[in-house]
Amino acid sequence: MSGQIVDAIVIGLGPGGEDLAGRLARAGWSVLAVDEHLVGGECPYYGCIPTKMLLHESRRADPDWDRVAKRIRGEATDDWDDRAAVERLEGTGATVVRGHAAVDGGPDAAPGPGGTTVTVTPPDGGAPRGWTARRAVVLNTGSEPAVIEVPGLPASAAWTHRDVVRARSLPGRLAVIGGGPLGCELAQALAGFGVRVSMLVRGERLLSGEDPVAGELLADAFRANGIDVRTSTQVSLARETGGGRPGPMVLTLSTGEELDADRVLLATGRRPRDRVDVDEYCRVLSPRAEPVVGRYAIGDLTGAGPFTHTSMAQSALVARRLLAEDDEGNGRAGRAGRDGHGQGPPFPVRSVPRVTYTHPEVAAVGLSAGTTGTGDGTLRTARVDLAGSTRGWIDEVAGSLTLVAGGPGTPDAGLLVGASVVGPHAGEVIGALTVAVHARMALAELDRIPWAYPTLHRAIGTAVSELVE
């Protein structure tokens, strides 16, 4: 089923896919852009944007759920209607089709002689249709919530973040299962609106993927917000107590305790919808670990960080690469099977930052002492307690800044390779560290920078001076 022929097919129109389809179309390529969900992806409709709007509103002097719910519905998501996004993408010249798209033979199958064929199945059960991409197929199929099963929990009482973002009213008591970035952000936001929030976290701390001090400082802050944080705790059973009314229930916990709740928010992470291996140029690898000609993947399924900024930066990289072929080649026809030669620099996976937008914010980039283990002696770290830094003292801040340097005798010796920050505006402080890690800057050079006094990020200088001495 070869069907209509285009230059490129982009499957999945989350931020990177939408961006890439537009870039290629604006450059004159014929582009098919396919998604079975909303064009724009999770980020604008259910993810980054509405959750940050909730956090912003929750920090006002007079948080008002109606106000932010209206803002999300009216200003941010157009009532979860992607018409404007579709029109914007079509305005670039791309063809936008709603449906489920699958590469014939699988995501890592080699293209045929005429290119790569993709079958698109419309959501309404219509007949599947084939499309062929002469030059490139880009997979951006994203991720979906990794929902866990809680025995006895009725579907009507089990919320995901999507239900929170769309809620017109809030429950009185909410149990959040999961202590990752999304669970933490939503727990704090909803507590700000007066919801009595309990967090039930399987691991020993919040944000288990981050510097351990982050989870500790965040738990302190959450408890000061009135959030009931319970670590090393799972839910064994839910039992409704409302006599059939949705809502009131008792949760039996793994600790043997019971907890009352009106809703349960399942914030137990996300998993990619597809599994592919990619190289550092976002090229999909065949089962023999060779790049499949004209096949790329960007976004959550690449494993380079499930972030809008990963996806957008990968889109820019793939677009540069594909459009460089134009500059090199002699026209477009018959170029199937040819891959770009303009290598350019690879995707800088080590300089992908991550930020949790709680108060305090938690941010990190590059290698972390926690995940790689300082005990093995290959990394050196220096930590600054922000409460003892000048600005931290003035502003009565709790926080921490940790730098990670390459170990002696390694190629990274004397270089900054990672950092983590917990504190107010940590998400802005990580900017400086993102640049430094990206540029593989020498500690000796960082040590010469006259960091503005008295900023919070000046603590970078304190930590650097410990590492260079």
Add this chain to the structure above:
Amino acid sequence: MSGQIVDAIVIGLGPGGEDLAGRLARAGWSVLAVDEHLVGGECPYYGCIPTKMLLHESRRADPDWDRVAKRIRGEATDDWDDRAAVERLEGTGATVVRGHAAVDGGPDAAPGPGGTTVTVTPPDGGAPRGWTARRAVVLNTGSEPAVIEVPGLPASAAWTHRDVVRARSLPGRLAVIGGGPLGCELAQALAGFGVRVSMLVRGERLLSGEDPVAGELLADAFRANGIDVRTSTQVSLARETGGGRPGPMVLTLSTGEELDADRVLLATGRRPRDRVDVDEYCRVLSPRAEPVVGRYAIGDLTGAGPFTHTSMAQSALVARRLLAEDDEGNGRAGRAGRDGHGQGPPFPVRSVPRVTYTHPEVAAVGLSAGTTGTGDGTLRTARVDLAGSTRGWIDEVAGSLTLVAGGPGTPDAGLLVGASVVGPHAGEVIGALTVAVHARMALAELDRIPWAYPTLHRAIGTAVSELVE
């Protein structure tokens, strides 16, 4: 008058001088550290620290002047007593002497055969005493307020920032003369405590040394705070109306209008106490523009930015340089006249950031479009309106981020050479730009950085992409 002989004399114990004296003493040098004022300088007693404490308190839900006045007196300045600082410095092994110090022959006079002689005059009118530095004299004599004369203004009603910081109670109506960083910070802080503040600014805008948009956005914010901002306005005359009681007065303005006030805050800038020329290694230059052997200057009098972070970074540079002599040489005696050969990198004057800690904050580093003129075509700029950035929109922020790149055909072509930011946490956002300007990073490289979404500093990426296209 050669007197007692030491390795080094540090004149002026503001942040850099105190730091440098300690560094040299800890390395085993005999050091004389002299100041006629408080050890630690303006920053901890009257500058950065207490003014930022005022700003911090003024932004609480319930600003309380008594609370912050007590905090400044008790916690920050020990009632403006530098005993702890003196003891800390003496603990490094340095000899601390109170008095006015002057290099014999003048700050840029060549040393004699035994070294440089300095005469120290005690503050109590005691006999002057001579000291000789075998190896180095470092000048860190700082700056003092450039106070203007207002006809008719009684001394009791004329405040400097020192009076604000020491005040036990606040005036009802305050006229601030001057629209620089200090005037802006204190105006906003005091308005936060309920003082009715008028700003009388000679120039066309607030923060005339910064990107013009900074002054405009700040004036908008100040007016929203209830501050009466009057630009292109000077005070011609003050007339007391309290019948001899200090306080009530009428100011006649250059516009012909009259203004009631209880106090006038003179915030009309600072000027260096000494004038010397220095090279990029902080070496004092002779009238023939040659480095004077063993003579250094750091801090405000170098013209590299009147900031604590300038002074501290220059201290580190001079200490590295002087201590490198130890590593090279064969002992210490008879080394007068010898200057360090370990050049090392120069002081990075272009990567000195500056921050005004108002709401919004105003921060800049490196070259600015405003001061060098984009009209001449040697610089390229890109501006992002932060209100239109994702985070700015979510958080309902007013602000601006401007990047400055080297012009085509210049050695700086394609490099980031300056930046300015106005907005919340601009002082943290400037951290990333400080690193990038310091490292002379290529725009093409900055364009590859996956800036965390949705931070404010992600607007850097937007501006960079405009400059690389």
